[in-house]
Amino acid sequence: MSENISKIIKEVCEANNKDRTRLMDIVEAIQESVGCVSSDAMNLIAEEIGCHRVEVESVISFYAFLSKRPKGKVAIRLCNDSVDKMKGADEIAKAFEKELGIEVGQTTSDGKITLENTPCIGMCDQAPAALLNQVVAPSLTVEKVKAIVAGLQKDTDPSKISLGLGDGNNADSLVGSAVNNNIIKKGDVIFADNESGTGLKKAITLSPEEVVDMVKISNLRGRGGAGFPTGLKWQFTRAAQGDQKYIICNADEGEPGTFKDRVLLTEKFDLVFEGMTIAGYAIGATEGVLYLRGEYAYLRTFLEKKLKERRDASFLGKKVCGKDGFDFDIRIQMGAGAYICGEESALISSCEGLRGDPKTRPPFPAQRGYLAKPTSVNNVETFCSVTRILEKGADWFSDIGSVDSAGTKVLSISGACKNPGIYEYPFGAKIQDILKDAGAENTQAVLVGGPSGQFINPSEFSRSICFSDLATGGSMVVFDTKSDLLKVVEEYMEFFVEESCGYCTPCRAGNVLMKERLGYILAGRGEIADLAYLEDLGGTIKKASRCGLGQTSPNPILTTIKNFKPLYEKLMKKQEEGMQPSFDIKAALGDAERIAGRKSVIYTD
Amino acid sequence: MGKPKIATASLAGCFGCHMSLLDIDDRILKLVELVDFDKSPIDDIKKFSGRCLVGLIEGGCANEENVHNLKEFRKHCDILISVGDCAINGGLPAMRNVMPLKECLDEAYLNGPTVYNPEGIVPSDKELPLLLDKVYPCHHVVKIDYYLPGCPPSADTLWEALVALLNNKPLELPYELIKYD
Numbered sequence: 001m002s003e004n005i006s007k008i009i010k011e012v013c014e015a016n017n018k019d020r021t022r023l024m025d026i027v028e029a030i031q032e033s034v035g036c037v038s039s040d041a042m043n044l045i046a047e048e049i050g051c052h053r054v055e056v057e058s059v060i061s062f063y064a065f066l067s068k069r070p071k072g073k074v075a076i077r078l079c080n081d082s083v084d085k086m087k088g089a090d091e092i093a094k095a096f097e098k099e100l101g102i103e104v105g106q107t108t109s110d111g112k113i114t115l116e117n118t119p120c121i122g123m124c125d126q127a128p129a130a131l132l133n134q135v136v137a138p139s140l141t142v143e144k145v146k147a148i149v150a151g152l153q154k155d156t157d158p159s160k161i162s163l164g165l166g167d168g169n170n171a172d173s174l175v176g177s178a179v180n181n182n183i184i185k186k187g188d189v190i191f192a193d194n195e196s197g198t199g200l201k202k203a204i205t206l207s208p209e210e211v212v213d214m215v216k217i218s219n220l221r222g223r224g225g226a227g228f229p230t231g232l233k234w235q236f237t238r239a240a241q242g243d244q245k246y247i248i249c250n251a252d253e254g255e256p257g258t259f260k261d262r263v264l265l266t267e268k269f270d271l272v273f274e275g276m277t278i279a280g281y282a283i284g285a286t287e288g289v290l291y292l293r294g295e296y297a298y299l300r301t302f303l304e305k306k307l308k309e310r311r312d313a314s315f316l317g318k319k320v321c322g323k324d325g326f327d328f329d330i331r332i333q334m335g336a337g338a339y340i341c342g343e344e345s346a347l348i349s350s351c352e353g354l355r356g357d358p359k360t361r362p363p364f365p366a367q368r369g370y371l372a373k374p375t376s377v378n379n380v381e382t383f384c385s386v387t388r389i390l391e392k393g394a395d396w397f398s399d400i401g402s403v404d405s406a407g408t409k410v411l412s413i414s415g416a417c418k419n420p421g422i423y424e425y426p427f428g429a430k431i432q433d434i435l436k437d438a439g440a441e442n443t444q445a446v447l448v449g450g451p452s453g454q455f456i457n458p459s460e461f462s463r464s465i466c467f468s469d470l471a472t473g474g475s476m477v478v479f480d481t482k483s484d485l486l487k488v489v490e491e492y493m494e495f496f497v498e499e500s501c502g503y504c505t506p507c508r509a510g511n512v513l514m515k516e517r518l519g520y521i522l523a524g525r526g527e528i529a530d531l532a533y534l535e536d537l538g539g540t541i542k543k544a545s546r547c548g549l550g551q552t553s554p555n556p557i558l559t560t561i562k563n564f565k566p567l568y569e570k571l572m573k574k575q576e577e578g579m580q581p582s583f584d585i586k587a588a589l590g591d592a593e594r595i596a597g598r599k600s601v602i603y604t605d
Numbered sequence: 606m607g608k609p610k611i612a613t614a615s616l617a618g619c620f621g622c623h624m625s626l627l628d629i630d631d632r633i634l635k636l637v638e639l640v641d642f643d644k645s646p647i648d649d650i651k652k653f654s655g656r657c658l659v660g661l662i663e664g665g666c667a668n669e670e671n672v673h674n675l676k677e678f679r680k681h682c683d684i685l686i687s688v689g690d691c692a693i694n695g696g697l698p699a700m701r702n703v704m705p706l707k708e709c710l711d712e713a714y715l716n717g718p719t720v721y722n723p724e725g726i727v728p729s730d731k732e733l734p735l736l737l738d739k740v741y742p743c744h745h746v747v748k749i750d751y752y753l754p755g756c757p758p759s760a761d762t763l764w765e766a767l768v769a770l771l772n773n774k775p776l777e778l779p780y781e782l783i784k785y786d
Contacts, residue, residue: 578679583746585672591706592735595727600735602669 001040008033009041013048020049021371023059023353027066028334036070055354062355062501064118064337065294072107072114073156076148077131081120081256082488083414083477089128093117095142096130099149112156113149119339119495120256121295124414124477125182125421132158134297136179138166169266174302181263182421185437187408188400190384191424196270197315199390203278204323211282212238215386218394219406223381224250224342225449225473226548227405230386233376236366238283240374245285247276248370248377250347252293254339255450256495257475260410261380263422265292265299268384269306273330275383277320278390280328283376288330291347294337303332339499343547344377346501357501358547381410381474402428405466409474413438415447416480425465432461435478442480445564450475451492452552454559455485486567489556490518496553507550510541514557520582521568527575531561531568608638609658609771613645614678616671617698617740618664621757622689623647626661628760636764639771644681653681659770660685662749663757665695666741670734679747684770688763690756692743699740706738755785 012029016022026045027037034041037060046053060066078084078093096115097103107114123129126138135158137148144163151161163178165171170179183191203211216231237245249272253261264272276288292300307330310316320326338356340346345359348370369375378386385407389397398406405427411434414420418439425434435443445455448465449472456463456470463469479485493515502508517534520526538554545551561568575581585603593599615623623646629636642648643657660682666672679685690696701709714720714727743749753766762782769776 578748579676580744580746580748583741585669588672588737588739588741589669589735591738595707595710596729596735598729598731598735600669601731602673602734 001038001044005034005041006044009044010048013045016049018049019353020051020055021351021353023049023051023056024333024336024350026353027056027059028336031066035073036067038068038070042068058355059353062338063294063335066336070111072112074112074133074152074158075114075116075131076152077116077118077121078104079119079121079123079127079129079131080117081124081127082491083120083124083257084127084129085491086415086479086483087127091142092128092130092140092145095145096149099146113152118295118337119498120254120258122253122259122262122293123179124257124259124412126180127414131295132161135159135161135163136177136298137161137163138179169302172302174305175266175299177298179262179266179298181266183263183267184419184421185423185425187410187424187426189388189397189408189424190264190268190271190381190410192388194271194388194391196274197313197321199387200274200277200281200315201321202390203281204321204326208238208282208284211278211390214394215282215389218389218397219404220382220385220389220397221405221467222379223385223409223473224379225255225453225471227467227471230378230382233366233378234279234282236364237285237374237376240367242374244287244371244373245283246370246373246375247279247283247285247288248344248347248351248375249276249288249290249380249383250342250344250377251296251380252291252335252342252347253380253473254293254342255452255473255475256492257412257414257447257450257477258473259412259414260422260474262296262299264380264384264410265296265303269303270310271384271387272380273307273310273383274315275378275386276330277315277328278386279376279378279383281320281323281326283374285376286327286329288328289333289351289370290330291333291335291341291351293335293341297334300332300334307332339495340501340547340549343549346547347377348375355501357503358549360546379473401426402464402466402468404468409465409472411465411472411476412474413476413478415478416440416443416483417478427466428464430462430464431456431470434465434476435461438478440478440480442482443478444481444483445479445485447475447477447479448472450477451495451556452548454555455489455563456559457563460563485560485564486518486522486571489560490515490522492556493518493553496549500549500553501547504545504547504550506541506544507553510537510550511553513537514541514554517582518557521571524571524573525581525584526568526572527581528569528572531565534558535561608641610643610655611640611645611659611661611767612643612653612657612678612682613647613661614663614674615646616662616664616674616692616743617667618689618691618696620646620663622661622663622692625689625755625757625760626763629764630760632764636767639768653677655681657682658684659767661688661763662686662692662743663688664691665698665743666737666746667698668734668736672737672746675743675746684750685743685747686751686753686766687743687749688753689758690754693752693754695740695742696756699742702739706736710736754783 042056128140129138166180168181170177212234220230221227318327341350341356346356350356365375411423448470497511500507538558644650644653660678687693
């Protein structure tokens with residue numbers, strides 16, 4: 001390791017006060033300036049911040065955006081989500097391979113460019129898309145690929161490539177991104193016009209308890225998908241013992257097909273930050289953390305500036321809005337490419353500079369969260385709703401939506417429809433009406449809530465979006481009759497296999513077994529009994545996993561068995577009695593036949 | 606009606622499970638009162654003489670002959686039991702599953718530190734069954750009805766299991782027989 005790199009590492013550790021809990025910031029900074037965190041670098045970091053080397057290595061090896069070995073100066077990360085594939089991602093991958101002369105997973109011989117796949121980057125409405133380091137390249141075509149590669153070969157700084165500018169704040173000089181918001185349907189809560197600061201000013205005229213009560217009366221429930229009553233969560237966190245408390249905003253939307261938080265952060269950042277500040281006041285927290293997924297790093301500078309503006313306007317910092325004794329500030333914590341960190345306890349681990357491992361509950365974060373202090377983790381959209389509730393009143397809010405689900409839901413709609421983008425509906429909106437608005441035709445299936453949600457068939461399109469019927473974090477992917485649905489299911493299972501943290505065996509091994517069995521079925525080597533096996537195994541995984549990933553990962557298979565059984569049955573053939581159809585003797589003998597240069601005499605063709 | 610018939614086979618195993626079966630000692634006299642042995646290394650009968658009630662399989666499938674044998678057992682036996690860790694998990698032979706077959710053969714016949722093979726011949730007589738790409742547990746090849754774990758399952762375990770099966774009684778194994786550490 002060169003002296004120069006040692007110097008950089010020491011400086012980065014120094015800048016982070018050699019704080020072990022800020023390991024994520026330290027390694028991300030080193031990765032960004034040096035290109036990797038080598039074995040020697042890990043030793044030095046461990047020495048500087050006073051921890052074991054293995055603690056550093058466990059972080060580096062966990063997150064997709066961190067690496068031990070050097071990568072190219074620019075990493076091209078192709079989104080290989082099902083929606084991107086539907087929109088031609090495979091063709092784009094081939095074009096990149098052809099232009100660069102390397103395969104996915106390789107680095108060019110001059111060490112300049114690495115090409116790799118990545119799961120959903122939150123651009124499904126402008127798929128196929130890729131990340132060029134932190135720069136998003138949406139709506140890719142073969143021509144654009146050629147221009148991008150030519151540009152990067154000249155200069156490896158991806159920000160110098162002209163990709164155009166998107167709508168709204170995407171065109172702001174601090175964002176400067178080609179990403180589009182595609183806000184198609186504005187509702188009364190989130191995308192209605194509002195004046196920044198009104199909600200917060202209202203909040204500080206009330207007592208913190210009154211604010212909690214107001215949120216409770218509004219019937220606001222968590223927008224991440226699980227739907228826990230927000231007011232109740234705040235009440236628990238407020239009541240918990242602790243000299244310090246924290247507010248965390250979960251902006252790690254990794255659920256394939258979700259991109260609403262990206263748009264909320266781009267356009268409605270004030271609602272988000274204000275909601276966090278109100279939460280800080282209600283709970284008695286002085287610090288907030290916005291956990292931003294690594295894929296959205298292009299928004300960071302912009303959001304930092306917006307935070308500064310709020311500090312300047314006295315909406316953050318000491319004596320917020322001049323209120324004595326109310327100090328609150330927000331910092332941004334960057335993620336580094338791990339789906340599991342969207343799970344609140346894994347997200348807390350990540351904020352603490354650890355692998356993104358979920359924690360065992362109880363204790364819940366409300367009792368023992370970030371740095372072992374009472375913490376309320378809420379979704380981006382939840383905070384937006386809070387700000388509007390304070391501004392317009394709890395009754396106004398609870399009157400919108402359906403009986404058990406107050407307010408509106410922002411949906412990210414993508415896939416086989418004419419108008420992919422962001423839609424805000426009052427809760428209770430029916431799937432069939434939403435599909436009509438989105439311009440979906442010949443719809444075979446809708447994936448509500450992403451792969452961890454459910455696939456529904458056309459007979460269920462009269463169902464509605466709400467907590468008692470179809471609960472969703474906001475992802476909605478439309479598949480028309482051209483899609484090979486079970487192939488898509490297989491891709492989602494591959495995603496869960498990849499993203500499982502590996503702690504619970506049922507999730508680590510069970511998802512592999514489920515994907516394997518599905519593979520047999522797709523290869524025509526399945527039998528009807530396999531469906532019972534999959535349901536049984538899926539049930540075990542759900543029951544015996546400690547976090548939301550394992551508790552939902554069998555859903556793509558389980559919900560398609562429930563709602564699309566004929567697709568499976570069509571693939572079943574009559575099998576020889578007593579034998580395992582999944583065993584393929586010809587395939588098992590292939591290697592030996594090639595090596596020996598002769599054919600089997602027992603198993604002839 | 607004659608006595609029920611029992612058949613046994615050792616596929617990719619070490620015959621340890623069969624040794625364990627012989628370890629039932631004088632109870633083997635009781636066993637032959639209960640059953641007749643059909644195809645089995647114990648009586649050296651090579652071919653099935655008819656339908657059997659129980660088949661005991663030791664070892665997993667490492668080559669095509671193992672697969673063929675196992676399928677014959679499935680066709681001829683009402684109840685098929687995987688006996689021992691190799692039949693159930695692949696066992697020691699499955700340690701080769703982590704490397705490609707070619708590397709495995711090269712290590713055994715060409716590159717191993719104790720190999721003396723100046724002509725560099727890898728055995729490939731047509732009489733030798735072809736190896737599978739990896740070692741498969743029996744239930745990956747055919748349907749298996751019961752599993753008796755252990756390396757090997759003790760004589761008492763095998764005895765209790767057979768007696769319970771032949772008398773159509775539920776199997777109750779004491780803790781000592783199913784603890785392995």
